[in-house]
Amino acid sequence: MAQQHLDPxxxxxxxxxxxxxxxxxRAQATEFLRALRLHRETGGGTANGGSEESVDAARxxxxxARRISASLHTFRPLLDxxxxxxxxxxxxxxxxxxxxxxxxxxRLERLLLALHRxxxxxxxxxxxxxxxxxxxxxxxxxxxxxxxxxASPGSRAGVGPQKGEPAEAGxxxxxxxxxERGNLTVGAAKAGALLERQLTLARTRAHSTALQALGSxxxxxxxxxxxxxxxxxxxxPAAATxxxxxxxxxxxxxxxxxxxxxxxxxxxxxxxxEALIHGLSPDPAPHPQDAPWHQxxxxxxxxxxxxxxxxxxxxxVDVRLLATGQSLNRHRDASEAAAAAAQAARTPRIAPxxxxxxxxxxxxxxxxxxxxxxxxxxxxxxxxxxTP
Numbered sequence: 001m002a003q004q005h006l007d008p009x010x011x012x013x014x015x016x017x018x019x020x021x022x023x024x025x026r027a028q029a030t031e032f033l034r035a036l037r038l039h040r041e042t043g044g045g046t047a048n049g050g051s052e053e054s055v056d057a058a059r060x061x062x063x064x065a066r067r068i069s070a071s072l073h074t075f076r077p078l079l080d081x082x083x084x085x086x087x088x089x090x091x092x093x094x095x096x097x098x099x100x101x102x103x104x105x106x107r108l109e110r111l112l113l114a115l116h117r118x119x120x121x122x123x124x125x126x127x128x129x130x131x132x133x134x135x136x137x138x139x140x141x142x143x144x145x146x147x148x149x150x151a152s153p154g155s156r157a158g159v160g161p162q163k164g165e166p167a168e169a170g171x172x173x174x175x176x177x178x179x180e181r182g183n184l185t186v187g188a189a190k191a192g193a194l195l196e197r198q199l200t201l202a203r204t205r206a207h208s209t210a211l212q213a214l215g216s217x218x219x220x221x222x223x224x225x226x227x228x229x230x231x232x233x234x235x236x237p238a239a240a241t242x243x244x245x246x247x248x249x250x251x252x253x254x255x256x257x258x259x260x261x262x263x264x265x266x267x268x269x270x271x272x273x274e275a276l277i278h279g280l281s282p283d284p285a286p287h288p289q290d291a292p293w294h295q296x297x298x299x300x301x302x303x304x305x306x307x308x309x310x311x312x313x314x315x316x317v318d319v320r321l322l323a324t325g326q327s328l329n330r331h332r333d334a335s336e337a338a339a340a341a342a343q344a345a346r347t348p349r350i351a352p353x354x355x356x357x358x359x360x361x362x363x364x365x366x367x368x369x370x371x372x373x374x375x376x377x378x379x380x381x382x383x384x385x386x387t388p
Contacts, residue, residue: 016310018078018239024309025071028064029230035060036223039214058098058210065095068229070305074251078242080234090222097213103336104203110337111195114364115357119188187353191361194344194354248306255299259380262292267373290335293373297328323379331372338365 039057069091072084213219277289304321345358 032064100206187357327376334368
């Protein structure tokens with residue numbers, strides 16, 4: 001076979017053209033359809049949520065929908081405008097709807113584990129497991145695809161547990177809990193029961209919403225579009241010779257600009273308590289500091305998916321990019337858990353001890369937010385220094 005020598009004067013030498021984008025979108029559309037078939041075959045449409053396989057299938061549906069939507073956003077100049085602008089919001093709706101049930105289950109598990117840790121309990125009693133929640137024995141907030149981590153003491157220093165380690169790895173930082181201390185205090189027990197009632201109800205409603213969405217004509221229209229995409233990608237005529245690298249570089253530049261706007265200098269100091277500012281505000285709206293970090297998380301995802309389009313499955317794995325993504329996932333999980341604790345504390349006529357336990361839990365999760373920001377800063381600075 002004759003070797004192909006690249007002409008250094010050729011501006012298209014080494015270019016990644018629209019064929020790579022079309023192949024990536026077809027592959028993701030095929031994964032979407034395969035996950036949809038598996039979801040239906042394993043009982044995903046039943047009222048009890050189906051088996052563990054159906055849960056994994058729903059996760060695969062979300063994963064494919066996110067990647068297709070992100071690629072349509074990053075490389076939209078190379079795709080049919082009317083088609084991409086019509087399907088992209090539908091994919092975002094589907095991904096968000098399917099994610100809510102798992103998010104509530106993981107949030108409850110995270111908060112219950114944090115309550116037991118803060119109360120001095122060595123392990124989580126079996127009777128407090130979340131009934132009917134798939135993967136309830138996993139670490140708090142942990143899930144494949146979410147990148148979340150548990151609220152173990154090691155994560156307070158910005159270092160999460162390694163793969164395969166239990167949630168409470170390493171020797172305890174205090175003497176073994178006495179029988180009295182090993183049980184939850186009255187306030188913490190009532191706080192856990194309140195959180196379980198509220199988040200289980202929210203999870204049940206999210207499950208019903210997901211079932212309605214999967215049976216709706218809106219979803220069937222999305223599935224039909226994805227089925228067409230699996231065989232035919234609506235590229236523009238110029239996409240055949242266009243280079244994808246400038247569009248991917250623009251996605252990376254948007255990420256860099258958003259990170260530059262973050263207070264990384266402050267986040268680089270551990271336990272700076274910035275995440276606790278406005279913690280006593282009566283405003284039930286989301287924490288004002290978190291929005292820029294959530295935006296960076298979304299931009300990081302767009303950048304990572306753009307790299308997948310350029311390099312494919314055989315491309316290099318950027319470990320530092322994965323580390324920053326995991327830190328931002330931890331940040332999102334802790335932020336939402338803190339908001340859930342604050343919302344529970346606003347429940348009328350709860351006992352002072354319950355309100356106090358929820359306040360401690362809220363502060364603990366806001367410290368987890370701070371630890372995640374610190375971990376992100378450390379990973380991002382290492383990436384910046386290591387960049388040629």
